[in-house]
Amino acid sequence: MSALDWLVLTGTLAFIIGYGTWRTRTAGSSLDGYLLGGRQTRWWGVGLSIIATQASAITFLSTPGQAFADGMRFIQFYFGLPVAMVLIAIVAVPIYHRLRVYTAYEYLQRRFDKRTRTLAAGLFLLQRGLSNGLSLYAPALVLSAILGWNTTVTVCLLGAAIIGYTVSGGTRAVTVTQQGQVAVIFSGMAIAGYLLVHYLPPQVGFADAMHVAGRMGKLNLVDFNFDWQNRYNFWTGMTGGLFLALSYFGTDQSQVQRYLSGQSITQSRLGLLMNGLIKVPMQFGILLIGVLLFVFYLFQPAPLTFNRPVYEKVMSNPALSAEARQLESQHTEVQAAQQEAATALVAARQGQDAQLQATAQQRLQTTQAAASGLRKSWEALVKRADPAADSKDTDYVFISFVLRYLPRGLVGLLVAVVLSAAMSSAAGGLNSLGSTTLIDLYRPFTRRQHCTEAHLVRVSRWATVGWGTLGVGFALFASRMENLIQAVNILGSLFYGTILGIFAVAFFQKHVHGRAVFWAAVVTQVATVLAFWLTDIAYLWYNILGCFAVMLLAELLQKLMPEPVEAMQESLAT
Amino acid sequence: MPHSTHSHSDNKPPLLPTWRAWYLLVLGALAAEIGVFVWLSRWFAT
Numbered sequence: 182m183s184a185l186d187w188l189v190l191t192g193t194l195a196f197i198i199g200y201g202t203w204r205t206r207t208a209g210s211s212l213d214g215y216l217l218g219g220r221q222t223r224w225w226g227v228g229l230s231i232i233a234t235q236a237s238a239i240t241f242l243s244t245p246g247q248a249f250a251d252g253m254r255f256i257q258f259y260f261g262l263p264v265a266m267v268l269i270a271i272v273a274v275p276i277y278h279r280l281r282v283y284t285a286y287e288y289l290q291r292r293f294d295k296r297t298r299t300l301a302a303g304l305f306l307l308q309r310g311l312s313n314g315l316s317l318y319a320p321a322l323v324l325s326a327i328l329g330w331n332t333t334v335t336v337c338l339l340g341a342a343i344i345g346y347t348v349s350g351g352t353r354a355v356t357v358t359q360q361g362q363v364a365v366i367f368s369g370m371a372i373a374g375y376l377l378v379h380y381l382p383p384q385v386g387f388a389d390a391m392h393v394a395g396r397m398g399k400l401n402l403v404d405f406n407f408d409w410q411n412r413y414n415f416w417t418g419m420t421g422g423l424f425l426a427l428s429y430f431g432t433d434q435s436q437v438q439r440y441l442s443g444q445s446i447t448q449s450r451l452g453l454l455m456n457g458l459i460k461v462p463m464q465f466g467i468l469l470i471g472v473l474l475f476v477f478y479l480f481q482p483a484p485l486t487f488n489r490p491v492y493e494k495v496m497s498n499p500a501l502s503a504e505a506r507q508l509e510s511q512h513t514e515v516q517a518a519q520q521e522a523a524t525a526l527v528a529a530r531q532g533q534d535a536q537l538q539a540t541a542q543q544r545l546q547t548t549q550a551a552a553s554g555l556r557k558s559w560e561a562l563v564k565r566a567d568p569a570a571d572s573k574d575t576d577y578v579f580i581s582f583v584l585r586y587l588p589r590g591l592v593g594l595l596v597a598v599v600l601s602a603a604m605s606s607a608a609g610g611l612n613s614l615g616s617t618t619l620i621d622l623y624r625p626f627t628r629r630q631h632c633t634e635a636h637l638v639r640v641s642r643w644a645t646v647g648w649g650t651l652g653v654g655f656a657l658f659a660s661r662m663e664n665l666i667q668a669v670n671i672l673g674s675l676f677y678g679t680i681l682g683i684f685a686v687a688f689f690q691k692h693v694h695g696r697a698v699f700w701a702a703v704v705t706q707v708a709t710v711l712a713f714w715l716t717d718i719a720y721l722w723y724n725i726l727g728c729f730a731v732m733l734l735a736e737l738l739q740k741l742m743p744e745p746v747e748a749m750q751e752s753l754a755t
Numbered sequence: 756m757p758h759s760t761h762s763h764s765d766n767k768p769p770l771l772p773t774w775r776a777w778y779l780l781v782l783g784a785l786a787a788e789i790g791v792f793v794w795l796s797r798w799f800a801t
Contacts, residue, residue: 256792260785264782267781267782270778271774394799395795395796395798395799395801400795400796402792402793403792415789447768450774454777454780457785458780458784461785465788
């Protein structure tokens, strides 16, 4: 990166963090102000905060790469999200707001009992506490590979900045900084998309690029055929995607806290609905960048792999370098044939010659099949060089384009996009971890009779520092254990179904009491973990299965072991 | 018991006459987006 890029990068991040910290310097004067920004956030602030918390760095690194390799079918995974926003706006928002809770789990004690609340909060803390660190590690890993940055230094610097402003201004600081971060993210991605089209050869317009992508099967946006083996189709989006969105936005404190900070039910609802309106077009835009990258690299030379460190590792291996060079030379030949076929396809389209179009398409598909074969050979070669190495390079496609083709200054802006996304999601998570620790673990169990607000804010701050430090430590540790990352990601998805089930019982099965739902949740969680070990059910379905299992078991247990009268009275009194 | 923050303004949303209209707007937008995606998939595939 040039000096100008460094100036843009550090200037952008320093301004966003500095302004956010200064604007919210008095937020810690009350518990309400610290945990929920004084419940003063307007609908657009709520909406932007929800979007920023969900959009991690991986959204902007991996998603274009996924479209580059696999087309746009991933968009279908988001079809359930707007439906989930409507359901949460109708059911959850009025309940949370009227009870004036700080966390979603606080509601569970009012509806059931303390242990059900503690169980749900504990599952959340375990899952979010571990995964939050990974949201720092993933971009640090890619940036270290591409820019040569030190992973440890990147993770520590990012972590320190996030802990600093989250501890200082609490939820308000997170919300204010997220507004700046979203502005940077949207403008950076829009500029990158525009320049991608601009950099296509002069005879290739946007419509031509779309036609080439469509004929190569990259605009596979909707597939109505149901197939258990196919993770992305309309039906999995409307079922698995819907339940995932219900779990994440309805019961995960990192998101619930965003709309609890809304000024009123109206403002919180509008914030959620704003997310429902924006999310699908936003994902479409990010995936479209990936498809345009695919077309761009039909006309421009692409490397054998975008993962430079892996390339160098293979090339420096004396036993494999000759084979690798041969693959590289075949790749160059395939690239030339590809460019020729793509140019012929565009010319045939512009000349409206159907016969020529079909011929050129056939040629392009043949070269694509050859390129795919070479990619497989390369991946096998990588595994021979280092079985633990990541042979896929899709995470590196977009950032490689940015560094190679974008002008000075804009490279800094696009790296700021990636880091802003990493910070916005990690800060939202960290903020919710500090709040849940205080509200659901410390306050109900402390022996101190009268806690002042200043004391509670102090505890929340220390909890945030603790979770932040743990997250940074975990991110550094994760760099040595790739399997651990996968385990944490899977662990999260195994908890979501149970937590959603507890909330579904709370909302819809009014006659079910605490004891039944608690044991239903425990049994379901154990069964989910066992099913994960013993069966090959895709973990997307655990959300739905877990949710319905808790609901059914709770109903059954309620009939088998009705709540003692005193427990019901206690539950009603709280 | 916690006091209620529910107000009359929460019953009537801004810009549109009812919350149901807002929900239909979000779901209608989703339906329209899926329709456009189906059209894009087919139009550019040939």
